[in-house]
Amino acid sequence: MKKIKLKKRAPIERVYRNGREAIVRGAKRKIKTKPSLPAAPKPLAAAIEPSCAIQERKSASPIAVNEYELPSYDTTSRITLIPKDPSWIYAYWEIADSSIEDVKRQLGGNLDGTKFIVRMYDVTCKDFNGFNANHWFDIEVGRYSNNWYINIWNDNASYCGEIGMLHNSGRFFPMARSNFAHTPRSSSSNRFEEIWMDISHEIATEEAGRGWSRPSPTPRRGEAAVQYDAAGRFSYSSVSKRRKIYLTEADLRAYYSKLSPLLRDMMFSRISRKKLYRYLYSDMSGREWKDLLYFRRLAGANYGRKVMIGASEFAYLGGSENLLGGASEFVQPDKKRKFFFEIGTELIVYGRTEPDAEVKLGDKKVGLRSDGTFSMRFALPDGKIPLPFTAISGDKAEIKKISTTVERKTE
Amino acid sequence: MHKGYLCLVLHAHLPFVRHPEEENFLEENWLYEAITETYIPLIQVFEKLVEDHVDFRVTMSLTPTLASMLQDELLQNRYIRHINKLIELAEKEVQRTGYDPKFHSLALMYYGKFAEARDIFVDKYKKDLVSAFKKFQDLGYLEILASCATHGFLPILSVNPSDAQAQVKVGVDHYKKTFGRDPLGFWLPECGYTPGVDNFLAEAGIKYFFVDSHGIINADPAPRHSVYAPLYCPSGVAAFGRDSESSKQVWSSKEGYPGDPDYREYYRDIGHELEYDYIKPYIHPIGFRINTGLKYWRITGDTDYKEPYVPEWAKEKAAMHAGNFMFNREKQIEHVAYHMDRKPMIISPYDAELFGHWWFEGPMWIDFLIRKIAYDQNTIKLATPSDYLKEYPVNQLSVPSISTWGYKGYNEVWLEGSNDWIYRHLHVAGERMQELAAKFSNCMEKGKNDLARRALNQAARELLLAQASDWPFIMKTGTMVEYAQKRVKLHINRFTHIYKDMLAGSVDREWLEAVESRDNIFSDMDCAKYYSKTYQAAI
Numbered sequence A: 001m002k003k004i005k006l007k008k009r010a011p012i013e014r015v016y017r018n019g020r021e022a023i024v025r026g027a028k029r030k031i032k033t034k035p036s037l038p039a040a041p042k043p044l045a046a047a048i049e050p051s052c053a054i055q056e057r058k059s060a061s062p063i064a065v066n067e068y069e070l071p072s073y074d075t076t077s078r079i080t081l082i083p084k085d086p087s088w089i090y091a092y093w094e095i096a097d098s099s100i101e102d103v104k105r106q107l108g109g110n111l112d113g114t115k116f117i118v119r120m121y122d123v124t125c126k127d128f129n130g131f132n133a134n135h136w137f138d139i140e141v142g143r144y145s146n147n148w149y150i151n152i153w154n155d156n157a158s159y160c161g162e163i164g165m166l167h168n169s170g171r172f173f174p175m176a177r178s179n180f181a182h183t184p185r186s187s188s189s190n191r192f193e194e195i196w197m198d199i200s201h202e203i204a205t206e207e208a209g210r211g212w213s214r215p216s217p218t219p220r221r222g223e224a225a226v227q228y229d230a231a232g233r234f235s236y237s238s239v240s241k242r243r244k245i246y247l248t249e250a251d252l253r254a255y256y257s258k259l260s261p262l263l264r265d266m267m268f269s270r271i272s273r274k275k276l277y278r279y280l281y282s283d284m285s286g287r288e289w290k291d292l293l294y295f296r297r298l299a300g301a302n303y304g305r306k307v308m309i310g311a312s313e314f315a316y317l318g319g320s321e322n323l324l325g326g327a328s329e330f331v332q333p334d335k336k337r338k339f340f341f342e343i344g345t346e347l348i349v350y351g352r353t354e355p356d357a358e359v360k361l362g363d364k365k366v367g368l369r370s371d372g373t374f375s376m377r378f379a380l381p382d383g384k385i386p387l388p389f390t391a392i393s394g395d396k397a398e399i400k401k402i403s404t405t406v407e408r409k410t411e
Numbered sequence B: 001m002h003k004g005y006l007c008l009v010l011h012a013h014l015p016f017v018r019h020p021e022e023e024n025f026l027e028e029n030w031l032y033e034a035i036t037e038t039y040i041p042l043i044q045v046f047e048k049l050v051e052d053h054v055d056f057r058v059t060m061s062l063t064p065t066l067a068s069m070l071q072d073e074l075l076q077n078r079y080i081r082h083i084n085k086l087i088e089l090a091e092k093e094v095q096r097t098g099y100d101p102k103f104h105s106l107a108l109m110y111y112g113k114f115a116e117a118r119d120i121f122v123d124k125y126k127k128d129l130v131s132a133f134k135k136f137q138d139l140g141y142l143e144i145l146a147s148c149a150t151h152g153f154l155p156i157l158s159v160n161p162s163d164a165q166a167q168v169k170v171g172v173d174h175y176k177k178t179f180g181r182d183p184l185g186f187w188l189p190e191c192g193y194t195p196g197v198d199n200f201l202a203e204a205g206i207k208y209f210f211v212d213s214h215g216i217i218n219a220d221p222a223p224r225h226s227v228y229a230p231l232y233c234p235s236g237v238a239a240f241g242r243d244s245e246s247s248k249q250v251w252s253s254k255e256g257y258p259g260d261p262d263y264r265e266y267y268r269d270i271g272h273e274l275e276y277d278y279i280k281p282y283i284h285p286i287g288f289r290i291n292t293g294l295k296y297w298r299i300t301g302d303t304d305y306k307e308p309y310v311p312e313w314a315k316e317k318a319a320m321h322a323g324n325f326m327f328n329r330e331k332q333i334e335h336v337a338y339h340m341d342r343k344p345m346i347i348s349p350y351d352a353e354l355f356g357h358w359w360f361e362g363p364m365w366i367d368f369l370i371r372k373i374a375y376d377q378n379t380i381k382l383a384t385p386s387d388y389l390k391e392y393p394v395n396q397l398s399v400p401s402i403s404t405w406g407y408k409g410y411n412e413v414w415l416e417g418s419n420d421w422i423y424r425h426l427h428v429a430g431e432r433m434q435e436l437a438a439k440f441s442n443c444m445e446k447g448k449n450d451l452a453r454r455a456l457n458q459a460a461r462e463l464l465l466a467q468a469s470d471w472p473f474i475m476k477t478g479t480m481v482e483y484a485q486k487r488v489k490l491h492i493n494r495f496t497h498i499y500k501d502m503l504a505g506s507v508d509r510e511w512l513e514a515v516e517s518r519d520n521i522f523s524d525m526d527c528a529k530y531y532s533k534t535y536q537a538a539i
Helices: A003-008 A097-106 A202-210 A249-259 A261-273 A285-306 A312-316 B024-050 B064-068 B074-095 B101-126 B129-138 B161-179 B197-203 B213-217 B242-250 B276-282 B311-337 B362-376 B385-391 B421-439 B450-466 B472-478 B479-505 B510-518 B526-531
Strands: A012-017 A019-023 A055-057 A078-085 A088-094 A114-122 A135-140 A148-152 A160-168 A172-182 A196-199 A245-247 A278-282 A346-352 A360-363 A362-365 A375-377 A383-392 A398-409 B005-014 B058-062 B143-146 B185-186 B209-212 B238-241 B345-351 B381-384 B394-396 B505-507
Touching: A003 A360, A012 A383, A055 A398, A055 B510, A088 A160, A088 A172, A088 B421, A097 A172, A097 A360, A114 A148, A114 A172, A114 B058, A114 B450, A160 A375, A196 B129, A245 A249, A249 A278, A249 A360, A285 B242, A285 B345, A285 B526, A346 A383, A360 B505, A375 B074, A383 B276, B005 B311, B005 B362, B005 B385, B024 B064, B024 B074, B024 B101, B024 B129, B024 B362, B064 B074, B064 B129, B064 B143, B064 B161, B101 B161, B101 B311, B129 B143, B129 B161, B143 B161, B161 B185, B161 B197, B161 B421, B161 B526, B209 B213, B209 B385, B213 B238, B238 B345, B238 B385, B311 B345, B311 B362, B311 B381, B345 B385, B362 B381, B421 B450, B421 B526, B450 B510, B450 B526, B479 B505, B479 B510
Parallel strands: A055 B505, A078 A172, B005 B058, B005 B345, B005 B381, B058 B143, B143 B185, B185 B209, B209 B238
Antiparallel strands: A012 A019, A019 A172, A078 A088, A088 A148, A114 A135, A114 A160, A160 A172, A196 A278, A196 B394, A245 A278, A346 A375, A360 A362, A360 A383, A383 A398
């Protein structure tokens, strides 16, 4: 039903405004260029003549460096999707007045019966061209809202969104199309085939110039982890001969293009780098299966609750979320506590003598100010505190002693 | 013969906070506290281990923002002022507590620690603590990871691939400059991974990075060895998964070690407790009370009633907890190794600032743990991921799942009602940076138009500074929110200022110089070139 609607839509023309893809309704049918993933590359660079004619300007005085005003970007319509977790995507957008004018023109100058919507396309495993979404749905938003948290009903999905106006007649006037957002998996994969990869060549060639070799007090580990057959292919001991398939980069690319168009594109860039990797493909059976099941059970026991959204236990597993951690924890927290009452007592002892005299408390010298006065401050715990002071005159001829005792008693 | 490996990862990071315009800036204390309480104690632990010929391997990050601050002269001198003030306060405390035996020994302990910290900072390492960590790396004990330029959160920044790429490449180039070698490993800020990020790492020559447990467990195809062995991404970079069991033992505020009644209580600080006039010279000059670092009480229990801290008891507990941690890892390795065709590796990553700052006894615990592993058992061995890859260069190829180590495991901490507004600005600024880099590509070489080149580089620095994951994180946690908001606004504003100037064809030199002197991170790097076409993202 929905897909039929899609087919009825008039063709779309892509224009690029200020580096961002915007979409306008085209009057004539055009063949669209195929969009690449995740976001259409910005064609800016080609369009702009590099220049370097920058002049120096006299500054306004005083110089204002600490300004906090944020810019607004409402001259271009745009929309961006960001995955928040397996079931939520955050969308933010701008609607330019000019985009509304465009729609108005197309509707013969009358915007009655239109509303603003975000149209969300599920493009999981699709090379999206605007018409081949798995399905789509609309969310009505107001003219002046500019962001939305959108609930998605399955995890591990790719979405693309459009902001635009929907007319009562069912016609949709998109103003901008978003990037592609991919939501995380919320559970483990059901794909069990294994591909193994060997990077020992790379380590060997790079070892000299990098940190691989360690000036270690312990001897280098002597275990030969990788063996090679006559053809120079590595073998991986726990995979039986029967099930070994050596893969090429092209095989791998084909494999990953099944997983997702995004990954296929990633494989392209890998291949261009021509690294010395080797690959081996195997299925599992027997012992390997048993081990795998063991780890899945283990994972279930240890992480089952963790990967579920909203599990309270996970609250303190995440490092940054933890009470103990993250840079901002250096901030002094306002510790909430109940009604409390504490008292502390301190003792201040002060006195004066001739400025050139020497004062001692017990056998410790007390520092005098230039006018001969002094003061000392002590924490005063419960109990008796003796304070035996001695003053010796500057010419050592006279000695005076004052001993006093202070007692604190808390009941 | 050992049966498996333990990889201890300490992630040391602080956001770039440097305010030359003010004599005393509260948030700069984050750095000073971390130097006294975490970085110097860790250096002391490593020093002693090397001196005693204890073999160990620890993996550590020292993010570009932190390394830049540690190497910044203004902040170094301000730290000396800070530690001198602390020593003065500790001296006064030694006298003040003269009649109070419970606290006198503690005052002496702090006095000793602060004086040692000053010696190490000023005399031993000549104000440059980065050189201390570099030394341990060069000796083969530490493996220091590279990280993003300003701790940018890649799962959201990679909406503009050029932004994610610049974060990675600026970070890697800063590492090469700082540590004089190519990095092998990379710390993804907040363990934030999304497929494609590994491509940028591969391009920068990185061999491995870390993800949270479910990044590996939910990988596609399913991993054979769970988190106990790495996976290769299609890009050829290895992903190592965090082990949640060992993490919880240390992280958890409830069941974890740091909550033990004998350990020092973080929340009772003399800055908040002593008589106002006495403590006034050591709190914020405006007069509001802050933590000083002198804390006299132990956790005691889940109560407001606290008892005095007894260092000997705490030390005893730290040794016990190190033994317990080791025992649990031995059992875990023995258990798992039976099901594997290779030795398992347990990855235990922590924020470095947990040790010492929050968990006062943390550095001591690390010391005990390393010594016990070296002498008291034969089941586990400390190793770094590169040691592991060298021993096992054949690993399974799979695509790790999108994941972070934040609350609930995905992007929620950095993307929710309090902080989602920033991404609109970050993404547009990222596109505009690309636009500037394209339009003025021929200004970027030295000698062409110096003013324009400087303006472009500063624009890139402002963009990078705005992208720090610390700002949305602080907004979410709800303390010092205003500062974080101001920082994002300030850098976006400064960026936009340059952007508009450049498009208008003229740059205000005086203004630019004022901004350069404040946001001076990466001042010797041409940051703008990371956004130019020749650095175009591959995906």
